[in-house]
Amino acid sequence: xxxxxxxxxxxxxxxxxxxxxxxxxxxxxxxxxxxxxxxxxxxxxxxxxxxxxxxxxxxxxxxxxxxxxxxxxxxxxxxxxxxxxxxxxxxxxxxxxxxxxxxxxxxxxxxxxxxxxxxxxxxxxxxxxxxxxxxxxxxxxxxxxxxxxxxxxxxxxxxxxxxxxxxxxxxxxxxxxxxxxxxxxxxxxxxxxxxxxxxxxxxxxxxxxxxxxxxxxxx
Ligand code: MN
Numbered sequence: 001x002x003x004x005x006x007x008x009x010x011x012x013x014x015x016x017x018x019x020x021x022x023x024x025x026x027x028x029x030x031x032x033x034x035x036x037x038x039x040x041x042x043x044x045x046x047x048x049x050x051x052x053x054x055x056x057x058x059x060x061x062x063x064x065x066x067x068x069x070x071x072x073x074x075x076x077x078x079x080x081x082x083x084x085x086x087x088x089x090x091x092x093x094x095x096x097x098x099x100x101x102x103x104x105x106x107x108x109x110x111x112x113x114x115x116x117x118x119x120x121x122x123x124x125x126x127x128x129x130x131x132x133x134x135x136x137x138x139x140x141x142x143x144x145x146x147x148x149x150x151x152x153x154x155x156x157x158x159x160x161x162x163x164x165x166x167x168x169x170x171x172x173x174x175x176x177x178x179x180x181x182x183x184x185x186x187x188x189x190x191x192x193x194x195x196x197x198x199x200x201x202x203x204x205x206x207x208x209x210x211x212x213x214x215x216x217x218x219x
Contacts, residue, residue: 012058014086014097015132017212023086023094023133026184028056029175030082030101030122034165034190041193051166051174054118056101056188060128064214068126070200074104079198080191081149081157081206081214083142085168086133087185090176093168095133096142098206098214099188100149102127105197130186131206131214145209147192152202159192161208166190 013022032052033039039046062068071077080101088094101122108121142161149157166174171189175181198204198218206214 009059012061014061014130015063016095017132017134018138019135024184025058025061025186026182028058028060028128028186028188029179030054030056030188031166031171031190034171035159035163035192036165037159037163037193038191038195041195046165049165051171053175053178054122056123056128060123060126062126062129062216064129064131064212064216066126066129067217067219068129070218071102071104071124071126073120073124074106076104076106077198077218078103078105078195079149079151079156079204079206080195081147082188082191083147083161083164083168083208084130084133085172085187085189087172087181087187088183090181091172093136093172094183095135096139096208096211097131097133098147098208098211099128099130099186100204100206100214100216101188101191102129103195128188129204129214129216131212134211140210142208142210145211147208148206149194150205151196151198156196157192157194159194163192164189
């Protein structure tokens with residue numbers, strides 16, 4: 001048996017709806033600029049967009065129902081509700097969830113201005129809350145499903161998944177030209193318009209029709 005000099009990191013995992021087993025998380029890929037109205041609200045031109053990929057560490061995963069500390073180094077923490085695709089293999093989908101791509105928008109703005117990496121704007125502690133997963137065999141056609149986020153009970157983001165510029169299949173194919181996806185990988189597929197700030201004391205609820213919800217509370 002191997003001996004480790006320090007405790008090995010725990011396996012990060014997500015609950016699976018209606019199933020006692022858990023889904024072990026490997027890597028987390030996120031898609032930027034995947035809804036035209038969100039590209040526009042961020043000052044971009046959706047006609048000239050190609051998908052932007054970035055990553056989060058698996059340790060950023062947070063389960064639904066969690067109370068979270070407000071993160072440091074930001075005065076403009078934004079929510080982005082997204083469909084999450086969970087992979088069962090290189091091109092096989094295990095199931096779907098609802099995720100929040102939490103973003104320190106002020107740090108992202110500075111990074112963009114300076115032509116610098118986004119990592120510290122996107123990949124920070126607790127920055128990837130995700131719902132329990134629903135197996136693909138238990139999911140009805142998602143292509144026109146409504147995606148929605150409420151903050152403090154008020155609807156802030158509301159769209160449908162058919163507004164995605166790049167489809168799930170295209171995102172998977174595109175990623176596989178650059179890396180090799182594998183079982184355990186999660187893909188956060190981008191957010192629709194309406195992103196905005198969350199402050200201490202507020203609760204975010206993200207939903208997609210037919211999937212489990214994600215809910216987190218900031219203190
Ligand atoms: Mn996002």
